[in-house]
Amino acid sequence: MFIDSLIVGPYQTNCYIYGNEETKSAWIIDPGADADKIINALNKRDVIPVSVLLTHGHWDHIMGLVKLVETYPSLEIFVGKKDLCYLGKEGKAYINKYCFDLTFLQSFKNEINNLPEADYTLNGGEYLDDCHFKVIATPGHTPGGVCYLDEENNILFSGDTLFANSIGRCDLEGGSYSEIQDSLKKLMKLNDEVIVLPGHGPKTSIKAERNNPYF
Template sequence: MFLQRMAVGVYGANCYILGDDKTNEAAVIDPGGDAKEILTMLEDNGLQLKYILLTHGHGDHIGGLQELKEKTNAPVYMHKDDHYLLQDKNRNYSAMMGGPVIEMSADAFLTDGEGLELGELKLKVIYTPGHTQGGICIHVNDSVFTGDTLFANSIGRTDLDGGNYELIIRSIKEKLMVLDDDTTVFPGHGPASKIGIEKVTNPYIK
């Protein structure tokens, strides 16, 4: 599996490019900005973009979305409960971040447990509301891409539109902490971790 992390946009959010080694089909998770750099990374590695996946609808995770969509025509997938954020520059905060202002519609909506095929890779959607109403994580092989739900030694903030502290804790404990301890956590900000490490060290879920 091809995997590349890129710190993008004005907040340096983590964008991930996944690629299937056999077919060169690719997915971009959370194109938060710097669309030209994302496109260059795809081109340099001979990857064909099949999906644009949004873990949630906040501006620091969607800043490069419009340009990436226009240049590739790849479909945008997210959970329906965050669609209102994507469609409103004020509620997704892109209007006040100093980067691209985003008001768009998704092409399709993902549901809990849904699978997506990326060449020979099987991506599974995990619905994890709490940071936002429609937050999701993407599980593939021994990796999980957690957006702003779970960070190394921390969790996503819940004081923004759609946030709910009790719900994010429940999502993490019931949906993420049940994954294998060796599962690598790739968050929306900051360094990677492991599920087993977070079980022991994360002060919010111990």
């Protein structure tokens, strides 16, 4: 097993490639942008992506989808059920309504206009057999936010729910402070040893975040 971390797009999103050298398979978490960079990393490892696992549907986490799906036609997209509205035609409408970054809108016009739909939706509680991830529902930053837990290796992909010494903002459309607090309490039940790989910024751990000032 390996994990490659790539910083992509204008919002410095952490995209992760979780790969298996033996099966030559990989899973992409949050391809925020820079699809060519992600594809190059996959080629360097000589792996083929099986799925894209979205922690949530905000635009800074999904702009790499269009080219990835074009490059790998069998690629499957997973997203929290309540975040379906951020993809496809609904996603285009959402971005054009709520994104006020004109440079972003212009730079990613093609990606926004051609956002793919999700193939599978998640409610939390699922176990993804191929990559051995447990899905944890963590609404708050978005209604359908999820985290992916690799229990065997004590690794949590936390998206924009939990950061190093911070938490995800809840003032965007669909955000809820009370929900993210409940989600954070859920994450704090994990073992201290769990390494947290967030959607932005440096990695941290559950142990370190027990002193997070935003809880």
